[in-house]
Amino acid sequence: MSAVSRSDRLYVTGLGRLWTVDNPNALPWIHAALSPDMAGVFPGMVVDAEQELFELLMSHPEANVRCQRMARVALGRAAGREWHWAHNMIKEAVGSWTHLNGKLVREGVRASDTSLPDWLDAAWTVFMELFDKKEQMSFQNRLRSIPATGDMVQPRMSSRADLMSFAAD
């Protein structure tokens, strides 16, 4: 079991305020994480303040870039891991969806009623069982790789270690 707390809401700060992000189960995260610029996560999964967010996006010169950063932070917090690890894992999973989802469903793990961290754990184990040693190493490297595009500002509190130390405080 992942050490991350499960909550149906999470919070990110940006553009001068705190935003509430919906955190229901893995399925919306899978869709949202693969949307262009991760706009499906932020602003897509923000629960309230639609009008305010829209007006900010129309007027703030850096709003789009900052939305993308907040989307990464939100994905990292929902997954309880580095955002890019979760993003890569989701990409791998969607690339082999029929096989992976079939296996997971047979084991009783459905993306629509499993939290994102649990679903990522389950998907990871399916891949690891599928691969030999060499393929496992290559798979792990692919998961750790940071996407080449976009700015690479590391969001605060996105790693498991950061979250653990925060929880300990």
Next chain:
Amino acid sequence: MAEEFVRTIAGRDITFRPAKPAQMTAFYRVRNRQIQELEKLRGAESTTETLVAIHDLYERFEQNELNLFTSLLVNKDDMDFLDDVMVRGELTLADLVGSLFGNTEEAPDDVEPAPKQPKKAAKQGKLPKTANVRRVQK
């Protein structure tokens, strides 16, 4: 980075920058919320308050469309030109938005692509074994 593009509106070439995914997502979220509010108001008792609320909602709806449209203009003086055209009644806001995003009033029909016939069977004039067609007995 996506390139700017030109649309001819009311006889003038106007340059736009492409909308960012975050902008469009935020726009549709507001729109969905407003549609929900509208449904609620239409279901409620028709009083002066509900009629005023519906009117306000339409105004906000249009204001958001205009804000999105304006934010995509590369040359802000184009907006003055479009303002004049709208004041003269030659163009409505819906026309303006439609010229940029296309008319979204009616969604296109779903179309199921026809399965391809295997080449060999098509050549011989035979139906493929999987075709859902009953052969007529002679």
